């Protein structure tokens with residue numbers, strides 16, 4: 687049974703149709719990528735899946751729960767990365783981890799998590815004094831602190847240098863290897879190619895293709911995912 691199932695999802699903001707007839711499913715233990723042009727409806731879709739937005743129509747199931755009705759139960763089992771780092775400047779890294787850990791019934795060991803993310807030396811630093819990459823890693827730690835079964839990572843490596851980006855990819859693969867299902871929203875084709883088992887390509891509120899990176903390349907006759915993406919989103 688899929689861990690995530692989305693069927694005919696539609697969400698409008700006033701007159702604007704942000705997500706239109708979107709369907710896809712995610713199997714347990716996959717890294718599933720949501721790729722798309724700017725404003726394609728990726729964030730709106732993952733916000734609906736987390737119960738943060740109410741769709742106009744369609745059905746969704748995450749871990750067998752309805753995100754709208756079972757929001758509290760789902761919150762215990764789903765971890766989410768903040769798209770932008772929004773923590774108080776004067777909160778220390780360890781304090782942020784401890785605070786978030788207190789929201790969950792079965793939190794991870796925060797010392798282990800900080801070590802895995804290379805943040806041990808920063809544990810007593812104020813959040814406001816961290817570099818962009820360090821803030822990003824804190825936001826990933828916060829997504830994982832509740833020992834989630836599903837982790838939603840939105841713009842995972844935005845702002846990271848190439849070394850930190852590769853380290854983060856390894857980390858996400860390690861998370862997947864522990865059985866966590868990862869939903870990854872990304873703009874980076876290299877990241878999608880390297881990390882994602884399967885992808886859904888979004889364009890203007892719709893899913894225009896789903897498949898493995900190799901399937902999407904084959905289907906479009908292109909040798910790179912970047913070119914396949916451009917073809918699938920109709921800008922070729």
Ligand SMILES: Nc1ncnc2c1ncn2[C@@H]1O[C@H](COP(=O)(O)OP(=O)(O)OP(=O)(O)O)[C@@H](O)[C@H]1O
Pocket residue numbers: 699702703704722723724725726727728729730731
């Ligand atoms: N709260 C809102 N009110 C009105 N319109 C919104 C709101 N949030 C998003 N939109 C619009 O809905 C569309 C989809 O936005 P969404 O943020 O889901 O796209 P996205 O694929 O995540 O984009 P990006 O890659 O640029 O982050 C966009 O046209 C956006 O302007």
